[in-house]
Amino acid sequence: MIPAAVGYVRADSAQAAVAALGEHGDEAKLLAGGQSLIPLMRLRLARPSMLVDVGRADDLRGISIDGDAVSIGALTSHSDLEHSADLVAACPLLAHVASQVGDPAVRHRGTLGGSLAHADPASDLPAAVLALGGTLVATGSGGSREIAATDFFTGFLESALAVDEVLTGVRVPVSTGGWSYQKFNRRAQDWAIVGVAVAEGGAGVSLVNMGSTPLRASAVEAAVAGGAGAADAAAVAVDGTEPPSDNNADPAYREHLVRVLTERALVAAGA
Amino acid sequence: MTVTDTPFAGGIVGEARLRKEDPALLTGEAKFIDDLDLPGALWVACVRSPHAHARIDGVDTSGALAVDGVVAAYSGEDLADTWVAPLPCAWPVTDDMKNPSHFPVAQGKANYAGDIVAVVVATSRYAAADGLEGVVVDYEPLDAVVSVEDAESDRVVIHEDLGTNVSYEWPLIPDPEGVDAAFEAATHHITETYVHQRLIPAPMEPRGVAVVPAPHNGDMTLYSSTQIPHVLKVMAALTLGVPEQKLRVIAPSVGGGFGCKLNVYAEEILCMALAQRHGVPVRWTESRTEAAGSTIQGRAQRQTIELAADADGKLTAVRATLLADMGAYLQLVAPGVPLLGAFLYHGLYDVPLYAFTCKSVFTNLTPTDAYRGAGRPEATYAIERGMDALAVAVGVGADEIRSRNFIPTEKFPYDSPAGLVFDSGNYQPALDRAKELIGWDARMAEQAERRAAGSTTHLGLGISTYVEMCGLAPSRVLASLNYGAGGWESATVRILPTCKVQVVTGATPHGQGHETCWSMIVADRLGVDPDDVEVLHSDTAISPLGMDTYGSRSLSVGGTAIWMATEKVVEKAATIAAHMLEANPEDLELMGGVFSVKGSPDAEVPLAGVAFAAFTAHDLPDGVEPNLQAQVTWDPPNFTFPFGAHIAVVEIDEVTGAVDLVDYAACDDCGNQINPMIVEGQIQGGIVQGVAQALWEEAVYDEDGQCRSANLADYLVPSAAECIDMKLDHTVTPSPTNPMGVKGIGEAGTIASTPAVMNAVVDALRPLGVTGMAMPASPMTVRRAIEAAGGGAS
Numbered sequence A: 001m002i003p004a005a006v007g008y009v010r011a012d013s014a015q016a017a018v019a020a021l022g023e024h025g026d027e028a029k030l031l032a033g034g035q036s037l038i039p040l041m042r043l044r045l046a047r048p049s050m051l052v053d054v055g056r057a058d059d060l061r062g063i064s065i066d067g068d069a070v071s072i073g074a075l076t077s078h079s080d081l082e083h084s085a086d087l088v089a090a091c092p093l094l095a096h097v098a099s100q101v102g103d104p105a106v107r108h109r110g111t112l113g114g115s116l117a118h119a120d121p122a123s124d125l126p127a128a129v130l131a132l133g134g135t136l137v138a139t140g141s142g143g144s145r146e147i148a149a150t151d152f153f154t155g156f157l158e159s160a161l162a163v164d165e166v167l168t169g170v171r172v173p174v175s176t177g178g179w180s181y182q183k184f185n186r187r188a189q190d191w192a193i194v195g196v197a198v199a200e201g202g203a204g205v206s207l208v209n210m211g212s213t214p215l216r217a218s219a220v221e222a223a224v225a226g227g228a229g230a231a232d233a234a235a236v237a238v239d240g241t242e243p244p245s246d247n248n249a250d251p252a253y254r255e256h257l258v259r260v261l262t263e264r265a266l267v268a269a270g271a
Numbered sequence B: 001m002t003v004t005d006t007p008f009a010g011g012i013v014g015e016a017r018l019r020k021e022d023p024a025l026l027t028g029e030a031k032f033i034d035d036l037d038l039p040g041a042l043w044v045a046c047v048r049s050p051h052a053h054a055r056i057d058g059v060d061t062s063g064a065l066a067v068d069g070v071v072a073a074y075s076g077e078d079l080a081d082t083w084v085a086p087l088p089c090a091w092p093v094t095d096d097m098k099n100p101s102h103f104p105v106a107q108g109k110a111n112y113a114g115d116i117v118a119v120v121v122a123t124s125r126y127a128a129a130d131g132l133e134g135v136v137v138d139y140e141p142l143d144a145v146v147s148v149e150d151a152e153s154d155r156v157v158i159h160e161d162l163g164t165n166v167s168y169e170w171p172l173i174p175d176p177e178g179v180d181a182a183f184e185a186a187t188h189h190i191t192e193t194y195v196h197q198r199l200i201p202a203p204m205e206p207r208g209v210a211v212v213p214a215p216h217n218g219d220m221t222l223y224s225s226t227q228i229p230h231v232l233k234v235m236a237a238l239t240l241g242v243p244e245q246k247l248r249v250i251a252p253s254v255g256g257g258f259g260c261k262l263n264v265y266a267e268e269i270l271c272m273a274l275a276q277r278h279g280v281p282v283r284w285t286e287s288r289t290e291a292a293g294s295t296i297q298g299r300a301q302r303q304t305i306e307l308a309a310d311a312d313g314k315l316t317a318v319r320a321t322l323l324a325d326m327g328a329y330l331q332l333v334a335p336g337v338p339l340l341g342a343f344l345y346h347g348l349y350d351v352p353l354y355a356f357t358c359k360s361v362f363t364n365l366t367p368t369d370a371y372r373g374a375g376r377p378e379a380t381y382a383i384e385r386g387m388d389a390l391a392v393a394v395g396v397g398a399d400e401i402r403s404r405n406f407i408p409t410e411k412f413p414y415d416s417p418a419g420l421v422f423d424s425g426n427y428q429p430a431l432d433r434a435k436e437l438i439g440w441d442a443r444m445a446e447q448a449e450r451r452a453a454g455s456t457t458h459l460g461l462g463i464s465t466y467v468e469m470c471g472l473a474p475s476r477v478l479a480s481l482n483y484g485a486g487g488w489e490s491a492t493v494r495i496l497p498t499c500k501v502q503v504v505t506g507a508t509p510h511g512q513g514h515e516t517c518w519s520m521i522v523a524d525r526l527g528v529d530p531d532d533v534e535v536l537h538s539d540t541a542i543s544p545l546g547m548d549t550y551g552s553r554s555l556s557v558g559g560t561a562i563w564m565a566t567e568k569v570v571e572k573a574a575t576i577a578a579h580m581l582e583a584n585p586e587d588l589e590l591m592g593g594v595f596s597v598k599g600s601p602d603a604e605v606p607l608a609g610v611a612f613a614a615f616t617a618h619d620l621p622d623g624v625e626p627n628l629q630a631q632v633t634w635d636p637p638n639f640t641f642p643f644g645a646h647i648a649v650v651e652i653d654e655v656t657g658a659v660d661l662v663d664y665a666a667c668d669d670c671g672n673q674i675n676p677m678i679v680e681g682q683i684q685g686g687i688v689q690g691v692a693q694a695l696w697e698e699a700v701y702d703e704d705g706q707c708r709s710a711n712l713a714d715y716l717v718p719s720a721a722e723c724i725d726m727k728l729d730h731t732v733t734p735s736p737t738n739p740m741g742v743k744g745i746g747e748a749g750t751i752a753s754t755p756a757v758m759n760a761v762v763d764a765l766r767p768l769g770v771t772g773m774a775m776p777a778s779p780m781t782v783r784r785a786i787e788a789a790g791g792g793a794s
């Protein structure tokens, strides 16, 4: 549990972070809340040679609502999402999902951008952003670009971000239609064994821990769009998944769970 | 609460007083091993075998030596001459027990993933960790023995020189023919097999060691996060050949142990050896992942219990057969752990005939040893789950089958079929009270309603009653069990010149609250403020004699010694007071801190005056030594036998298999209570720890002997969020074997809650055809059991 030696620089703005990444190349890692990166470093599973700490880059923090769009700075903590009255009103699914992450200590440090950039298929927030049809904003030396959430997660712990890019913000639509997040775990603070997020009465459905990336359940969405009831739509929740195996669940049990949870989520969301 | 006579008159014992220990613990003022500031200390890091079973064909430490800050690196061979004796196992339960030699650093072969194969010494913890990566070990992996069944088959013999994986077989069958006859004649013959999964003790503070040598005069101070500084001192002296009088062992604040720090560990002996060799302080702090493989684990046995009963469900015989997993080596008391349950597989039931056999085997897994309850949770689990099976067979309720079999109150002291004498007990009221607390009848009605309505959320009620033997232990009984030490405890009570009090105890707290309780016992008798009583412990230079803390022994053995030493001091003070008052010592009484002559209220002298007179020694009676101090060593005449009844209520979602603990009630009886708040805390914590075995915790190993639950994300220790409000009460049946009438409560919750929850889980699912359930009852396990029984909505 002792990390290897690592260099450290602070970057107190998005621009400074981009510059630091440019300088240190692929040896460098951004440090946001540290709730995923530091444990990996302590186990020596991650060994960056330089940490670029954006923890105090205040221009990357905050929630603003403009018409139909909610813009959230990448450094906004899970706790801030959970407790923002504006977000609870404009996008209750996202605020609720944030409240289901880990424990209070984790939620105070962990950030939305970190959670997305880490691209862990077992994480909660990527599912919310996927179900909501969100857009991610990446900034690199060449400027900013937008990436649809559906294109962002490219592999296990891999995203569409280039090595010198900083995820600066996330945009989700205002979404007050029927929603639900079904997180199935054994202890309150744990990652989901399986999770299902539903937005807008089933227009957006996504799955947690059912493959190597956070997944959008397109088959379920299509079934709902085609007028299927919750049970019938949930029956195709397994389509396109490759559920992992661990102490808590083998693939068959995950497949069972994902159908059950999808049905429950759709019912709760009024589909 | 039953009203009984109490030996306490001071009004302090029995109060729910806040713990003295807590301000320092809560503010961080308390110092744990890793907080010690030891300038110039070298850090040790251990190269541990990644293989469960492998030959070591070579160890090359040169890469480590090239790392900045690394001072030295050693293989097992390099240190082979250092050890005078192997790591100790103090409980050779049979004369022919097989005990593989076990040294701090393995040579030739690694026998579990985590076995130390080399060690790096460096100027910082970071450099030591970097150094680990430079050590190259040439392993030749061998087939690993992971299950007790595979071990028993001797397919692969782990310790070739022993010729077998079986360490010992230990039978306790007073009347073999009688037992056989009883089973033949029985109307009901229940046979159940249960597996107690391995558990990782996971105290809040992992282990840690620091050794400060004084090379010129030969002194050595060993700091260790241990439950047993006194035992450790003796064992370390023997293992390393350090003169015992030169060795001082200190357990600083210790963040929990649950039995896993009741041991003599490789790292303790290793750090001593390295401190000797390098002549400077040496330290090691265990990481959480390291702790998962290198600190002993608990439980790990397969048990078969058979019950013989007549048509009414009255037990006529009990037979228990165990196959216990010792792990790769025998740690300090591991062989004896099954024996601590050996006498209790008939629970608190009146059974004439009894048979117990335990076979213990080696596997290529982390060594096991005592874990909260040690043997008694296993025994209670078997009999209490078995009783539920019997209830079903007989067709009566889980409460009724127990009531029919309880040892009747008038039979105490009870000669048990296993050869013990249960000191005192009154079992039915505890069960009645637990049923009342949980609202048994209403819950049963609710269960019936749900079943009738075809609900897929099933309600289950589970009872577990228990009796345990604790207060380890009468030394003569330990001798008869081949244990390598006694079971006494030592205490000193010293009234200082200013009438403040020092108490020295040989019991070693690591979270229990001895300072609070011991000071209450003394203050109650002396009539002083408990805050004026300081309890000293856990340092062999201050408390040279002791047998430490485990087996719910501290109060009934160590506390009794405190009580007796206090009486002795009072006696001496009375002699001096009588001299001052020109009265007879026998005519004096001490109440509220004042000695007075019975019947003449004006003739009095405060204890403070006596204490000062004892100090100045200007005018003491002839033959009386100055100062008020007494030392007592108490060896109990018997164990104590706390008991109680616990009831769990669970809700199970048939569709997902998720089990939700929704209600819990317990009525425990630990005799007289010193501090009811501390008793309640022990029960609550114990219950949660036992529920954890039922629902969450399991050291998962794959077929290669790799631990797949080596961190707290994968090893599911419950958090506060998993705890529910518990309905707790108690009865009071004092123990007649000690003057305070106390019994012990450190393990009770852990003992009773596991079977209570599992009985509730099975009860909930019985309509679906489920008759058994493996632990932990994880959602997948439960769902699979439902499906296997042919049920399960989807």
Ligand SMILES: Cc1cc2nc3c(=O)[nH]c(=O)nc-3n(C[C@H](O)[C@H](O)[C@H](O)COP(=O)(O)OP(=O)(O)OC[C@H]3O[C@@H](n4cnc5c(N)ncnc54)[C@H](O)[C@@H]3O)c2cc1C
Binding pocket: A029, A030, A031, A032, A033, A034, A035, A036, A037, A038, A039, A074, A075, A100, A101, A102, A103, A106, A109, A110, A111, A112, A113, A114, A115, A117, A118, A122, A123, A124, A125, A161, A165, A166, A167, A168, A189, A190, A191, A192
């Ligand atoms: C005990 C515990 C329990 C947890 N439980 C859960 C849970 O139940 N559900 C869940 O979803 N998560 C859980 N987490 C993870 C938590 O949500 C993390 O906060 C999150 O995954 C990562 O966010 P972070 O800000 O901490 O990122 P960091 O750990 O700082 O970084 C993670 C990765 O993202 C990169 N990164 C961070 N910010 C950016 C950025 N702006 N642009 C580009 N790359 C970036 C880093 O370089 C790194 O590779 C848990 C964590 C812990 C420690």
